[in-house]
Amino acid sequence: MGSANYHARIRFHDGSPSWLLRVLRVASFAVSLPSSLVENLVLSEYATLKFLETITVPAPRALGYGICRPRTDHGTGVSFILMEELRGTPWIDKPGVSSGEASENEKARVWRGVADILMELEKHPFPKAGSLCLQSSEIEVSAVASDRFLVLTPTGPFATSTAYYTAFAEQYLELIVDGQLYTEHPINAYLVYRFLRDNAIQLVSQEENQVTERFYLKHVDDKGGHLLVDEQLNITGIIDWQMARIIPRHEAFGPSLVTADMASLCNGKSSFSPNDLVLADILRRRGLSDLTSNITDEKDSRKSRLCAYATTPYGAPAPHPSQITATDVNGARSYCAGLLQKFDSPSYVLQTFIPASAKDAYLAIRALNIELARIPDLVSNPTVGALRMQFWRDNLTRTFAGTPPKEPVAILLHTALQSLRSRHPGLSTSVMKGWFMRIVNIREQYMDNRPFTTIDALETYAENTYSTLLYLTLATIPLNSMSTDHVASHIGKATGIAAILRGLPLLAFPPPPNHHSNNAAFSGALGGSVGGRQGAVVLPLEVMAEAGVREEDIYRQGADAPGLRDAVFTIATRANDHLITAGEMLKNLKQGEDAGHAFEHEGEDGHQYAERGISGKSQIDELEMGFGVLMPAVSTRLWLEKLEKNDFDIFKPELRAREWKLPWKSYLAYSRRTI
Template identity: 60%
Template sequence: MTQALNKFAWPRSYKPVTSQCLPRFYSTPTYSAPAPAAASEAEVLSAKSYCSGLLQKFDSPSHTLLAFIPPSAQPAYLALRAFNIETSRIADTVSTPTVGAMRLQFWRDNVNRSFSGTPPKEPVSILLSHALADLDARTGGTAKMSKSWLMRIIGEREKYLNNAPYPTLESLEKYGENTYSTLLYLTLQALPMGSVTADHIASHVGKAVGITAVLRGLPLVAFPPPPNHHSNSSPLGGTLDAQRRSQGSVTLPLDVMARTGVRDEDVLRKGAEAEGLRDAVFEVATRASDHLITARQMLKNVYAGEDVDHAFEYDGEEGHDYEGQTNKGPGKATQQQEEVDRAFGVFMPAVATGLWLDKLQKLDFDVFREELRRRDWKLPWKAYFAHRRRMF
């Protein structure tokens, strides 16, 4: 301060008063940055609209099936499905896995901030944070959504950023468990629902959905659209990874390709006419169908008052602690039926998946047929009757 005062031409007889001469009557308070305010109602409504539009554009079956989710859990459903779209598209929209990893880290940070109640000004994060706060308010803090499950989804996406093929059919199943099954677990938590039976059914449904999603995306990954050379995401230079990405890749499990004699270079050159491709698609689709059949049989057992026919393999893992729940005991059959009734809307992706697999079978497992990429006009009606009958 003295230096600043000395810049002026003071009269010789005048001695400026510096801060050292002033008596201190108070201490300067220490200020901290205020915590970010919660999202406004207008921001939440805008976030809902954004997430709904994202589903309409990239995941129309999930948008249709929103109607079967209880209204109180619909914001969480929209946020989770939009989060799934945003993270799943990264591998197809970036030039290199390094850029993809950076974007996934962005979503990790967003999840952390959403769970801390200070979401960034980003629609999916705003709606997720709102859904978390609403769940806390509805249940008095007794029900939570698992942040680790969202991180699991991100971690699984990161493993396949370069669209590499799955080593085995079992690894493809694990991918379905760690992505689509986990989405269903999170949606069940948003109801809220903590049931070993509901999670068990959701596990099989999610695996079927995940496996089918890979089959549906196979033509687009094998023959990606030309890059936008005016975009910042366009590859600079002729890196091997960029060349591989522009040429496409075949994401079928390697063990299935070996058994059926499929070579990825044949698929990239001949498309649907590649030798053994339909046999490989048939084997993968059969595994997805098996999970739907298992889930359907479990529903039949529950509504018949019987035990499910096998144990839940993830019981006891993080997020799957059911405080001593079992599938046996007096009154358990009635309790299971009530739980499944409440949770049934979460299982509805099984309807859309079943319709697509049926269409694939009618087309002789030619996964490149254009009909498989069209919206199924029967889904709303099939979903309505499935929900009404509590059977898919």
């Protein structure tokens, strides 16, 4: 019966066959199963058993089910399935008719029964891959039922084999990055599954590449313990269909666990066993050579189906896009907005000034920035952090190629890019992809919280992160304007410098580690620190030296460290200078004058501009189009003013509180077109 369920036997006084009450053990895994997953597994197994009743595959008869909801659990308080108990002995030790292990002739009797079952399942194809489930009292192919969905949303159904294999590779990649799988060798595992994902199309047979594919039911845990036999070794039934799937033909009728040499398989030897060959011979004698080829195809194994001559590079997009629905998009939009509300409240407030056509892009861009910024706080060592950064590079590559993974930020960004391309056919987004990669790269470079050597290095960091966020948002309007980019560059630098100052207390005195982190279990294996996080001071070293402040004094004395306020003042002054410069530029541009100084990034990637007049818009028109994107200047100015009022004591709690004046201050600034 396995260890994933409780079973209660129900006996009847009249001698009728006994029943089983089957209840999923919701706390039998690493964490408690969410209720939605429990319901999915119960409904899927019930639907599978009801389907099997319509064909000649021996399985328990499903008598009823209950879902742990008011008026749907029949008063039990749990989700359950009520089924008939099958008689028989598990074929796990391959017992013989008389005693000891079964002879080869006796085993052949069982393999003939297995062949009968395969032949029957082959008669009943399905149009999609997934798992059976009850949908409005009808049995349909729905999302895949699997315990691998402890932290992921069940996906499916899939119309093609390629989409099916790609989705599972993506889920394993996310679980590896999250520290739930392959904790001893995460990098090797990540590369293997990324290779499998990128080459999913090569796992598909020629038959499965046809326009209309067919899929078949398979008991994915088809080892001997779930195969029951009577005293004469006749198969009486197959039990435990909880995670059964509808899968591609080549996999459904490929090598199974029931015929495997499990000792060799667990030791890494995945060649075919004598039992595989006997089963294949039985099918061949019955004229089913196509099923025989599935079992004995040398390209297949139970461990993986890996093409040895793949040519697709690791970073290439998957060949088929995920099936993204309106529900997925709405969920992604809510997820991204929730991230902003929780971790970046100024950006959440200022979204109201973003043009409606660019709102989804804005949410996705800002949400990605949060995801990247949080990586050092969520991982316990640089190795896992690098994996997460690569995960986002891969996601961006796929999203810009039109094949986004089912990840909220990628889904919303894909939707925004589709909208942008539909509104402006022929518009290239390659520059935007380069800007995204720039943000990922610079975030990874400073992921270890190393200090900046000079204040110019801090400015470069701010340009490559916060200024680039503004460039990206302007590009989604779309607006390609040197004057607006120039103003955005200064505002982004001011915002980035202020962000480093604001984060200093949390970096110097980090909170206790997240004891619920999935990475804690294997941080030691990769050289990370399990016991706690070490503080860091990232202020520019040259500024600290000039102010006479020492890192150890900050750890010991906090706000009272000698020279700290002077250093903070120097850095804050640089941020304020950029805001002053941006304000003066706006005045000049609105009067039809030049900005007052050259744009230092003109000519770089993404900053090539047409001559004035070709676009048909004046500088004032361009500023009007993109002014809402420049509003972070208001939130940055308010924070710098608060810092000054607190005498540049960066440890004051007020500096980490939400700015209650931002909504109306930003409204006034936007109405007057001032910053």
